[in-house]
Amino acid sequence: MSKKRLVILGGGESGVGTALLGKAKGYEVFVSDKGTIKVKYKKVLIHNEIEWEEQQHTESKILNADVVMKSPGISDKVALVQQLIQKNIPVISEIEFASKYTNATIVGITGSNGKTTTASLMHHLLKQEIEVGLAGNIGDSFAKQVLEKDYKNYVLEISSFQLDGIIDFKPQIAVITNITPDHLDRYDNQFEKYIASKFSIAKNQTKEDYLIYDADDEVITNWLDAHPVQSTLLPFSLVRKIENGAYLEQENIILTIDNNQIIMPKTNLALEGKHNIKNAMAASTVAHLLKIRKQTIRESLENFQGVEHRLENVLKINKVQYINDSKATNVNATYYALESMDAPTVWIVGGVDKGNNYQELYPFVNEKVKAIICLGVDNQKIIEAFGNMVDIIVETQYMTEAIKIAYKLAESGDNVLLSPACASFDLFENYEDRGRQFKEAVRNL
Structure with a gap:
């Protein structure tokens, strides 16, 4: 009896973990990633003698699968996934x-x-x-x-x-x-x-x-x-x-x-x-x-100390509290952040907009935000949404610049809050990278 074939789309943390478990459970395993696979993951695959490819999906090696585990980042609408579904090959997640x-x-x-x-x-x-x-x-x-x-x-x-x-x-x-x-x-x-x-x-x-x-x-x-x-x-x-x-x-x-x-x-x-x-x-x-x-x-x-990049108190400088909430990649997350501010706030916002509606933030912005710093490639929507509510709106594409501006605008007792309400991919690798750059820029003030 031949081994069952497990094909894994995406060679990241969940993909490589599934490959290791699949191999241990007797599957014939193949990992395919349309992008590049990180060196640390490649080493694991090679060490465990698991077949893999990157920067392509070879259909002949994928469409013969008994089961496919796809990374959560790959949409069901991708042509390859549609083909698998049409062939009645189960496409499942790591969990x-x-x-x-x-x-x-x-x-x-x-x-x-x-x-x-x-x-x-x-x-x-x-x-x-x-x-x-x-x-x-x-x-x-x-x-x-x-x-x-x-x-x-x-x-x-x-x-x-x-x-x-x-x-x-x-x-x-x-x-x-x-x-x-x-x-x-x-x-x-x-x-x-x-x-x-x-x-x-x-x-x-x-x-x-x-x-x-x-x-x-x-x-x-x-x-x-x-x-x-x-x-x-x-x-x-x-x-x-x-x-x-x-x-x-x-x-x-x-x-x-x-x-x-x-x-x-x-x-x-x-x-x-x-x-x-x-x-x-x-x-x-x-x-x-x-x-x-x-x-x-x-x-x-x-x-309990909390999670990095989620309303994380970074430093107090001249009685101004700097807060890293880079993990706020949507409006609702920023809603919680602004709701919990108990002092006048300089708010750093912006990035890749996922169809945001900023209306639910109006009451907090009116009440608590004294200045807005837009940190994104396209800030038009933010400027239109809040232009009438705050006296100062500034645009920049550099975190270091954003922090220097915030430092000038904030007075004793204020907060400086990074809570972008947007994804980070326009200027940063991911929200962690954005949060780390924020903390570094604050520490360098």
């Missing part, structure tokens, strides 16, 4: 492939914003008492961890693109942080399709499984009303009382599961802002389900 080879308890987190912080916070809470891996869109590949570590539990940060490639994947605990329009270019500009994609995290769940979600998010609650799921629901809310789940009562977070209650003062949370109360609710609900002790949950919420 679908890897989950078949582990019996671990899986916590899956998706949402438009907050998933990295929530996943990191959850991992921080759980690792105090149980063995747990952190993977998905974050850290080392899930497939590679299943092969090398096989933890008893995993926290997976999962994007809608990864969820589009699942068939049987089922997390025992699913979390949806929020749903706002993002990446609509990949969903025929139909918000409904994007929402359905997020909800597929729960499509294989049964009543033994849990779905934790933001009950204040109308997109989520309306969808659940119209498309009920099998899962046991554990909502969280800042505005109404929740019997099973988490809510805010005065200064306390109250979490109840099957009549077992934890009360935590919100003032003790390490991370500030309303959205971080929600992240704490989601994370502590998961920790409670996985039998982490109440005391441990409380302590972990108090000492």
Whole structure:
């Protein structure tokens, strides 16, 4: 009997991890990348004698696959993927492939914003008492961890693109942080399709499984009303009382599961802002389900440091706080950032616009922003949106220049906030590169 053929499109972290797991499980593996494969990944493929190609897709070596794992960055609309679908060859994501080879308890987190912080916070809470891996869109590949570590539990940060490639994947605990329009270019500009994609995290769940979600998010609650799921629901809310789940009562977070209650003062949370109360609710609900002790949950919420490039306090210079929120690649993420500003703010914004509507930011900009620095190739839309609201709008294409301007404009007690609301590809490699350049420029002032 011949080996089954696993073809992997994309030679990045998830692709190479899947290749290693596939080989270990007896597949004949072929990795194909239309771009170039990073040297560190090439070395791994060569060392493990896995066949690969770059800067091309050889159809004769791909269309004979039994199963194809494609990188989340490749759209389903690509001609090659369409051909595979027409030939009824399953095209799946890394989480679908890897989950078949582990019996671990899986916590899956998706949402438009907050998933990295929530996943990191959850991992921080759980690792105090149980063995747990952190993977998905974050850290080392899930497939590679299943092969090398096989933890008893995993926290997976999962994007809608990864969820589009699942068939049987089922997390025992699913979390949806929020749903706002993002990446609509990949969903025929139909918000409904994007929402359905997020909800597929729960499509294989049964009543033994849990779905934790933001009950204040109308997109989520309306969808659940119209498309009920099998899962046991554990909502969280800042505005109404929740019997099973988490809510805010005065200064306390109250979490109840099957009549077992934890009360935590919100003032003790390490991370500030309303959205971080929600992240704490989601994370502590998961920790409670996985039998982490109440005391441990409380302590972990108090000492969690947060995520790089997400509302990260960089330095205070002349009583001006510089804040790196480069991970804010859409309007909704920047909404949280501006909402949490408690001082006049010089706001650095701009990049590649993903069809942004800046209207929801108007109240905060009116109230808190004293100057705007546009850091992008095309800033027209930002200038039109906010031109009447702030006295000073400046354009630049260099981070060092942006920081020098901010330094001149900011006065004692102000904030300088990098929260671009846009993708970074016009001037930077990625949002991490943008955030690091910001921090470096601030340190060089």
